[in-house]
Amino acid sequence: MEKELKSQLRQIVGERWFLDTPDELYVYSYDATPLYQAMPDAVVMPSSVEEIAAVLKIANQHRIPIVSRGSGTNLCGGTVPTEGGIVLVTNRLNGLQEIDEENLTATFGPGLITSELHQAVEARGLFYPPDPGSMRISTMGGNVAECAGGMRGLKYGVTKDYIMGLQAVLPNGEVLRFGGKNAKDVAGYDITKLLVGSEGTLAVVTEITAKLLPLPKAKQTMVAYFSDLTDAARTVQRVIAERIIPATMEFLDQATMRVVEEFARIGLPLDMKAMLLIEQDGDPLQVEQDMIRIAEIAHAERAVEVRTAQHAEEGAKLMAARRAALSALSRVKPTTILEDATVPRARLAEMVDQIGVIANKYSVPICTFGHAGDGNLHPTCMTDERDTEEIHRVEMAFGEIFEAAIKLGGTITGEHGVGIAKAPYLEWKVGAGGIDLMKRVKEAFDPHGIMNPGKMFAKDQRRRVVVKTHGCAHEHVGGGHGHSRA
Amino acid sequence: MEKELKSQLRQIVGERWFLDTPDELYVYSYDATPLYQAMPDAVVMPSSVEEIAAVLKIANQHRIPIVSRGSGTNLCGGTVPTEGGIVLVTNRLNGLQEIDEENLTATFGPGLITSELHQAVEARGLFYPPDPGSMRISTMGGNVAECAGGMRGLKYGVTKDYIMGLQAVLPNGEVLRFGGKNAKDVAGYDITKLLVGSEGTLAVVTEITAKLLPLPKAKQTMVAYFSDLTDAARTVQRVIAERIIPATMEFLDQATMRVVEEFARIGLPLDMKAMLLIEQDGDPLQVEQDMIRIAEIAHAERAVEVRTAQHAEEGAKLMAARRAALSALSRVKPTTILEDATVPRARLAEMVDQIGVIANKYSVPICTFGHAGDGNLHPTCMTDERDTEEIHRVEMAFGEIFEAAIKLGGTITGEHGVGIAKAPYLEWKVGAGGIDLMKRVKEAFDPHGIMNPGKMFAKDQRRRVVVKTHGCAHEHVGGGHGHSRA
Numbered sequence: 001m002e003k004e005l006k007s008q009l010r011q012i013v014g015e016r017w018f019l020d021t022p023d024e025l026y027v028y029s030y031d032a033t034p035l036y037q038a039m040p041d042a043v044v045m046p047s048s049v050e051e052i053a054a055v056l057k058i059a060n061q062h063r064i065p066i067v068s069r070g071s072g073t074n075l076c077g078g079t080v081p082t083e084g085g086i087v088l089v090t091n092r093l094n095g096l097q098e099i100d101e102e103n104l105t106a107t108f109g110p111g112l113i114t115s116e117l118h119q120a121v122e123a124r125g126l127f128y129p130p131d132p133g134s135m136r137i138s139t140m141g142g143n144v145a146e147c148a149g150g151m152r153g154l155k156y157g158v159t160k161d162y163i164m165g166l167q168a169v170l171p172n173g174e175v176l177r178f179g180g181k182n183a184k185d186v187a188g189y190d191i192t193k194l195l196v197g198s199e200g201t202l203a204v205v206t207e208i209t210a211k212l213l214p215l216p217k218a219k220q221t222m223v224a225y226f227s228d229l230t231d232a233a234r235t236v237q238r239v240i241a242e243r244i245i246p247a248t249m250e251f252l253d254q255a256t257m258r259v260v261e262e263f264a265r266i267g268l269p270l271d272m273k274a275m276l277l278i279e280q281d282g283d284p285l286q287v288e289q290d291m292i293r294i295a296e297i298a299h300a301e302r303a304v305e306v307r308t309a310q311h312a313e314e315g316a317k318l319m320a321a322r323r324a325a326l327s328a329l330s331r332v333k334p335t336t337i338l339e340d341a342t343v344p345r346a347r348l349a350e351m352v353d354q355i356g357v358i359a360n361k362y363s364v365p366i367c368t369f370g371h372a373g374d375g376n377l378h379p380t381c382m383t384d385e386r387d388t389e390e391i392h393r394v395e396m397a398f399g400e401i402f403e404a405a406i407k408l409g410g411t412i413t414g415e416h417g418v419g420i421a422k423a424p425y426l427e428w429k430v431g432a433g434g435i436d437l438m439k440r441v442k443e444a445f446d447p448h449g450i451m452n453p454g455k456m457f458a459k460d461q462r463r464r465v466v467v468k469t470h471g472c473a474h475e476h477v478g479g480g481h482g483h484s485r486a
Numbered sequence: 487m488e489k490e491l492k493s494q495l496r497q498i499v500g501e502r503w504f505l506d507t508p509d510e511l512y513v514y515s516y517d518a519t520p521l522y523q524a525m526p527d528a529v530v531m532p533s534s535v536e537e538i539a540a541v542l543k544i545a546n547q548h549r550i551p552i553v554s555r556g557s558g559t560n561l562c563g564g565t566v567p568t569e570g571g572i573v574l575v576t577n578r579l580n581g582l583q584e585i586d587e588e589n590l591t592a593t594f595g596p597g598l599i600t601s602e603l604h605q606a607v608e609a610r611g612l613f614y615p616p617d618p619g620s621m622r623i624s625t626m627g628g629n630v631a632e633c634a635g636g637m638r639g640l641k642y643g644v645t646k647d648y649i650m651g652l653q654a655v656l657p658n659g660e661v662l663r664f665g666g667k668n669a670k671d672v673a674g675y676d677i678t679k680l681l682v683g684s685e686g687t688l689a690v691v692t693e694i695t696a697k698l699l700p701l702p703k704a705k706q707t708m709v710a711y712f713s714d715l716t717d718a719a720r721t722v723q724r725v726i727a728e729r730i731i732p733a734t735m736e737f738l739d740q741a742t743m744r745v746v747e748e749f750a751r752i753g754l755p756l757d758m759k760a761m762l763l764i765e766q767d768g769d770p771l772q773v774e775q776d777m778i779r780i781a782e783i784a785h786a787e788r789a790v791e792v793r794t795a796q797h798a799e800e801g802a803k804l805m806a807a808r809r810a811a812l813s814a815l816s817r818v819k820p821t822t823i824l825e826d827a828t829v830p831r832a833r834l835a836e837m838v839d840q841i842g843v844i845a846n847k848y849s850v851p852i853c854t855f856g857h858a859g860d861g862n863l864h865p866t867c868m869t870d871e872r873d874t875e876e877i878h879r880v881e882m883a884f885g886e887i888f889e890a891a892i893k894l895g896g897t898i899t900g901e902h903g904v905g906i907a908k909a910p911y912l913e914w915k916v917g918a919g920g921i922d923l924m925k926r927v928k929e930a931f932d933p934h935g936i937m938n939p940g941k942m943f944a945k946d947q948r949r950r951v952v953v954k955t956h957g958c959a960h961e962h963v964g965g966g967h968g969h970s971r972a
Contacts, residue, residue: 102723103830125729161647170923182900183860184644186899186900186902186903187898187899187912189924189927190646191927193680194927196676215729241588243700243701283769283775286769342668344669346588371670375668375669375670376668410666413671415672418672429673430663430664431662433662434664437662437931441677441680441930444923444930445923456674
């Protein structure tokens with residue numbers, strides 16, 4: 001990047017918020033996704049929508065890639081600046097501007113941390129349900145960019161279901177508002193929902209208005225252990241078939257349980273093949289009724305043990321064990337590759353079976369855990385990216401896992417996004433025609449292709465592309481990138 | 487249209503399903519929206535996605551407008567073929583292909599009648615919440631095109647919140663699938679949600695997969711009468727502020743009550759200034775608790791009378807009175823113009839006040855009723871389109887009503903769509919930049935502009951455009967167009 005351009009950017013955001021030393025750039029060369037790394041040319045940390053618009057105008061004029069990011073906890077390489085350019089960090093726009101108790105909305109900047117939003121609204125008896133694994137670190141801007149999910153997806157949906165209004169800046173610097181606080185609004189195309197999950201490839205989101213719900217009055221947690229994986233899957237299916245929709249139904253296989261136990265020492269029965277963690281919330285009496293019925297179903301489906309947490313702390317401890325899964329797995333080997341294959345929930349047992357078969361075929365260790373209630377599984381491989389032969393087998397295995405998911409009516413990514421990691425597989429899900437259409441939609445926003453280039457649409461379909469890590473001064477490949485939580 | 491083209495279309499759909507006599511064309515020259523009418527050149531009624539693709543290919547090649555439609559119950563002129571061309575009726579694709587009880591989804595053709603979907607899923611203990619006023623006539627394809635709302639929007643959202651997957655045909659004849667049965671799916675841009683509410687301007691939807699919920703176990707209905715409009719609005723706001731979200735909170739002003747009473751003779755107290763119709767559903771105990779608390783709030787806000795329906799039939803009768811509102815209003819004068827101004831719910835009282843002020847200013851009779859819980863009001867004017875002077879005043883009044891809604895943070899249309907009727911006002915809501923962006927998005931789907939041309943984007947902003955009705959053989963202007971239900 002030319003000196004003159006750098007000096008313009010410096011003027012816009014201020015000396016302190018413009019970074020371009022190798023050490024500074026290195027920090028923004030990767031995100032929570034292993035295997036991907038690339039150096040940006042500059043990092044800017046604007047403090048206002050005006051500064052963002054000014055940065056975008058320059059970038060657009062000079063065709064410089066813009067990679068907007070928050071905390072970088074995504075797991076698809078979505079914020080790795082693979083084509084260099086400017087990393088635009090939105091973390092400074094972190095104000096919680098308003099909680100509107102009459103309209104049940106919250107309005108805030110993209111830099112607000114997800115769990116801070118949770119705490120602020122819960123203090124007023126309100127509820128923002130999406131709870132991605134990274135919620136203590138992730139920003140709401142990142143949640144919007146990736147359409148983050150979480151454990152409560154089954155009952156409460158995902159980020160998209162809660163975003164009502166956005167302010168966003170187009171690549172040409174135009175500042176637009178979409179949606180608002182209206183529960184019903186059909187004035188024109190729904191650009192708001194289109195931007196959610198667009199992975200920074202269309203615009204930079206600068207303000208978010210989210211829908212809130214009343215905070216459920218009660219919550220209960222239950223754990224059930226199974227000596228057969230299929231029994232666990234059947235329990236999930238029967239609960240839904242009986243028209244009970246729990247807030248959470250999480251699944252851990254034996255391999256994950258073992259690693260979690262070693263990490264957290266909470267007394268998991270390691271001879272079991274699978275466990276389910278089930279949470280229900282709502283009116284106290286209804287929660288009580290649902291939990292009793294769910295326990296009956298689990299017993300009928302041959303659960304070896306079913307235990308309802310006696311108080312909130314015990315419930316929180318059980319959930320913490322589940323939340324620790326990725327941290328625990330990432331300690332085992334230098335590189336942890338967490339995937340996101342998702343199927344319609346009725347195909348869960350088949351999918352878990354197939355993951356086992358594929359892992360055996362390629363002799364790679366894959367643990368599986370995830371959101372059983374919504375069919376969103378996280379098959380996770382503990383490997384070492386320096387072992388190129390093994391990494392090749394891992395990639396072959398995940399390719400087959402995605403293929404299996406699609407054959408079962410599923411998708412290549414439920415909540416992590418496409419980014420670089422799943423770009424080569426997108427065509428498997430949406431077809432060549434779907435990709436062409438999406439590229440034309442991108443052009444409508446970003447005619448010069450400066451917004452997060454190289455993401456979502458791969459140059460090379462069908463093969464998993466490993467981006468070569470740069471030979472940086474810092475030798476920092478491996479486990480260090482895998483420390484976000486799923 | 488050339489003979490040769492007509493003969494090609496005839497071959498595709500079969501002689502019986504190709505219409506081009508003046509009498510036949512006349513039937514498809516209007517929809518439920520008063521004031522708008524235009525003759526198509528031909529009507530086709532295809533029976534399959536293949537036939538639709540073949541029709542679109544020909545239309546695209548020869549730049550012939552395509553207006554896809556179902557029952558034509560929309561209230562924005564969305565299916566009036568203002569630029570002639572082919573009306574493509576999707577009613578024959580009306581199969582309910584599947585109710586998937588394990589994944590809680592239904593898959594069906596766009597021609598399926600909304601209330602038939604309701605009945606089919608409710609028979610299995612499942613629930614498809616959106617309930618637009620026209621649900622006994624409207625097709626699900628039309629609901630998707632307009633993103634239909636209804637009375638249950640407050641608690642359950644609108645059509646968009648339930649559409650998980652679509653099959654659609656692009657203007658070039660390409661058949662694509664978007665989304666599916668996955669509760670979580672972030673593979674690429676969310677084209678599914680973009681198509682919902684796109685009013686037939688992007689693609690023709692040929693198959694729909696919708697999310698279902700468990701059917702609530704209990705339902706109760708309550709009516710409250712107020713001698714002051716503001717008390718009614720404050721009741722709505724306090725119920726929400728107490729974190730109770732009823733399934734329905736409908737509002738009728740005195741003028742609407744009078745007309746409904748004359749029509750339905752159900753004993754409404756006509757000295758009252760407003761009434762609220764409130765429904766709650768869910769677990770029986772919770773419903774009971776909520777209704778008791780809502781009654782307390784209504785009394786505290788000076789409701790003159792609060793009555794809870796003693797049994798389902800009484801509740802149904804009360805709701806039927808509300809559903810009869812448009813039918814009742816449309817009997818009063820030859821032309822009934824039903825609008826759709828919507829505000830964040832906390833601004834409801836202000837909006838109702840302003841409608842009154844504006845109606846007085848232009849000396850036009852406007853009744854207001856609507857979905858108070860979600861801020862979606864239907865100010866309705868009984869007029870006569872042959873009285874051009876009065877129609878002019880009506881248009882001025884509605885222009886001011888839209889302006890007032892936007893000033894209150896609202897929108898020009900909550901659930902009826904933009905179509906022709908609100909196209910001149912779209913810029914007020916989304917700005918010139920928003921319109922430009924939406925036009926570019928349209929081009930991504932429809933480069934030759936054949937899909938429902940003249941809708942959503944007006945040539946002429948800021949003034950309400952009355953499209954001149956064609957001098958047809960049938961002199962059939964007036965009330966006949968207003969018989970859909972809101």
